[in-house]
Amino acid sequence: MDAALGPPAAMADHGDDLTPMMTQYVELCERYDDALVLFQMGDFYEAFCEAAEVVSRELEVALTQREDSTGTYPMAGVPIRSAASSVETLLDAGYRVAVAEQVEDAEEATGVVDRAVTRVVTPGTVVEDELLAPGSANYVACLASATGEGEGTYAVAVVDVSTGEFRVTSADSREGIRDELDRFAPKEAVLAPEFDGDFDLDCMVTPHDPDAFEVEAARERLESVASRPEAVVENDAELRAAGALLAYAAHTQTADGALDHVTRLTRDDPRDRLELDATALRSLGVFENPSGSDDHTLLDVLDETSCALGRRTLVRWLRRPLRDRERIEARLDAVAELTHASLVREELRDLLRDVYDIERLVGTVSRRRANARDLRALKATLDVVPKIRETLSETDSALLADSRADLDGLDDVRGLIGRAIREEPPTEITEGGVIARGFDDDLDELRTNAREGREWVEGLEERERERTGIDSLSVGHNEVHGFYIEVTNPNLDAVPEEYTRRQTLKNSERFYTPELKRREDEILGASERADAREHRLFREVREEVAGETERLQALADTLAALDTLATLAHVAVENRYTRPELDHDGVAIRDGRHPVVERGTEFVPNDVDLREERFAVITGPNMSGKSTYMRQVALIQLLAQVGSFVPASEAKLPVVDRIFTRIGASDDIAGGESTFMREMTELTAVLHDATRDSLVLLDEVGRGTSTTDGEAIARAVTEFIHDEVGATTLFATHYHDLARLGDELDGVRTLHFAVEGDPDAGDGTGSDGVTFLHTVAEGSASASYGIEVARLAGVPESVVERSRDLVARETGSSEPATDETDEPGEEQRSAGDESEAGDEAAIPPEAVAELRELRVAELTPVEALVRLDTLKRRFDDQDN
Ligand code: ADP
DSSP, rough: OTTTTTHHHHHHHHGSSSOHHHHHHHHHHTTTTSSSSEETTTTOOOOOEEHHHHHHHHOOOOOEEEEEETEEEEEEEEEEEHHHHHHHHHHTTOOOOOEEEEEEETTTSSOOOOOOOEEOTTTTOOOOGGGGOTTTTEEEEEEOOOGGGGOEEEEEEETTTTTTTEEEEESHHHHHHHHHHHHHSEEEEEEGGEEEEEEEESSSOOOOOGGSSSSHHHHHTTTTTTTHHHHSSSSHHHHHHHHHHHHHHHHHHHHHTTTTTOOOOOOOOOGGOOOHHHHHHHHHTSOOTTTSOSSSHHHHHHOSSSSHHHHHHHHHHHHBBBOHHHHHHHEEEEEEEEHHOOOHHHHHHHHHOOOOOHHHHHHHHTTOOOOOOOHHHHHHHHHHHHHHHGGGGGGGSSHHHHHHHHHHOOHHHHHHHHHHHHHHOOSOOSSOOOTTTTTTTHHHHHHHHHHHHHHHHHHHHHHHHHHOOOOTTTEEEEEEEEEEEEEEGGGGGOOOOOEEEEEEOSSSEEEEEHHHOOOOHHHHHHHHHHHHHHHHHHHHHHHHTTTTHHHHHHHHHHHHOOOOOOHHHHHHHHHHHHHOOOOOOOEEEHHHEOOOTTTSOOOOOOOESSSSSSEEEEETTSSSSSSHHHHHHHHHHHHHHHHHBSSSSSSEOOOOOOEEEEGGGGGOOOSSSOOOHHHHEEEEEEEEHTTEOOOOOEETTTTTHHHHHHHHHHHHHHHIIIIOOOOEEEEEOSOOGGGGGGHSSSTEEEEEEEEOTTTTTTTSSSSSTEEEEEEEEEEETTTHHHHHHHHHHTTHHHHHHHHHHHHHHHHHHHHSSTTTTTTGGGGGGGGGGGGGGOOOOOOOOOHHHHHHHGGGOOOOHHHHHHHHHHHHHHHHHOOO
């Protein structure tokens, strides 16, 4: 634990000697010992001792001292009004922050003001708008496993405290649950005791309270969201994960009603969705491109949503594409209808732009933090609902028709807010100006009194001037003395008797009259009571709105789905996507495009037909388009199962259970683990879990090891998938020999990407004069791609010739480049190396022996370099 957390040593030692306030501080530090306690003192949040040092350092504020009868303690604080940014900084620095507020009016308190922690702010439980990304969910996750007979089952639950979204799902392996967890990309995770130290997660890992994971405790905890929790969850693992998570959420949200908007637990059945592990999501660039940024991603292309609700739902749909054909078709029907009905679509999208983030707003309402503007924003959204219903009146696809029927505009709530809250209210709810006229008779009367009083005062100057004949007489008001009548010195003689002196200035005197005093008290009293009444009325209205949380959440869901469907339709029209047909056994795509790459390039569409033969071996040089081609097939399949149209002129597809990708290990340097080892681990998962209904993409499998091993592995994998699994597979490889498999195995076809050259053109997408056609063609590529590319790039003809000779010699054939060649790919054979190749020294036998024994799979990159260096020295020694 951080030394700054928990009760400060200096104070703890003092024991009973501390002042009552400091005792309170120490107690709160003990109770929230995993958080940094910010302790309200008036307008500041303060921290003491070690915590003060953290605050001072992280927030760059002065470290001061607090002195009391028991000693002197370091102290640092931040003003409450800038609390949000201070908390953000502390969160970024890896702290949880417990906000201890004065929960008692300082003036009414007898003794020390009572304080309580009203929030523990942690990365996964943030609710402040300022600290949240608008269109993304903010999850805290919890992992648990099943006890007793369910052993081997693992569950992950997530909750987004800002919106109340609460979900749980399970998997039957640790890897599986890890995938589930990664998919949610939580900001924080709570782990059950049995996982201690097991998972190395990217997010903040929070210490657990083991008791919260007890099955019975978890079950009871869940009763607030489900009357019979065991009817919602599938197993003990889910029960424990969800229950403990809810307990943790409650630990961080201590204010009354703060979790009232967590009204339901949704169970995601793993069998309902197309599985995409984190590797696949990443390598397909769904949310994040390979360089880790979020532009040039599928989400980026699709995110034309009108409101934050829609964006979050789009992300959810992409994260969990469907497997149920009926549900997919239902979405596709709706999208199709909206692509045709362009007026409806555009109107809908327009209207949805006025929809506020009511999911988060509902959270704010249940935390009783919503102000009058928030309620007005809610009303503005409710105002749109009837118009949306109207817009949808002619639609007939089931989803749209159902949405229209489901659209509950909450007329009662809308009416209430409309009547109760002024149109442009202030954000402060205690200072009046919030409640509309006509809503409450008593309030109106108070206001009338106050107004009449003020009008009387306003007319006073005129009346008194007339009565006294003093033209310069004036009536004014100041904070200290209230209302006064001011008369300049030369006119003091004319002052009437009932004027009482209030204040003497240099050139004038100020007076009041009994009537003025009475009116003043009346005005003040009336305004004060009016403000108080407004505050009470406002809270009553908010309470009533909070009572409708579930209806509001249902409305948010419907609006979110409508936005997502309209967005998919819009994107389909803008990018010329077509409706996929999902009733096929194999994949057949005409003029398929990569939805992301096609942006900003002159894209060459390509066909795929994997119906007769489900396995394609794809060859071609680097940069010819192999990975793009494979990814585009996977993305089209994914989009289809999301319910989206796809970038192709025709797509006949099956519904797949899972998309596996094993792409480009050669590109990433994995920390201490050998890249090849990682490649093989991922490959194991593919071979283990793929079924006939899966889509498998393999890119350069076996590249991380020697050519012979690599080729052998690649071949064995091909045979295994082909013979045992039967999954639809695209396999890009530079092992040219594999192309022959197409002839040997039924159901394997060979494709290749061609290049073409014109040394003078120089305008191709490749390097000078080499044009990558990006066109896929039947059959295997010429084996001498590397040499061909070298020639096209302008390498001198003599070098090219020599290269051909060498290839021929190596393969014992006089023909340059045939399918028999052992082609290691042009990336391993650069044209410049060739000139010396003929004088190669013989390999010393010890080196050969050493090479044979080398277990590449077990080497780290650094070890590999060291071994390579040793081998090279052997050669050098021999030469000398
Ligand atoms: P490979 O996997 O064969 O090395 P890539 O698929 O990575 O090749 O493609 C290399 C580059 O070529 C990509 O960055 C992309 O910009 C471009 N490209 C690929 N396929 C196409 C295509 N069909 N039309 C246009 N450009 C393409």
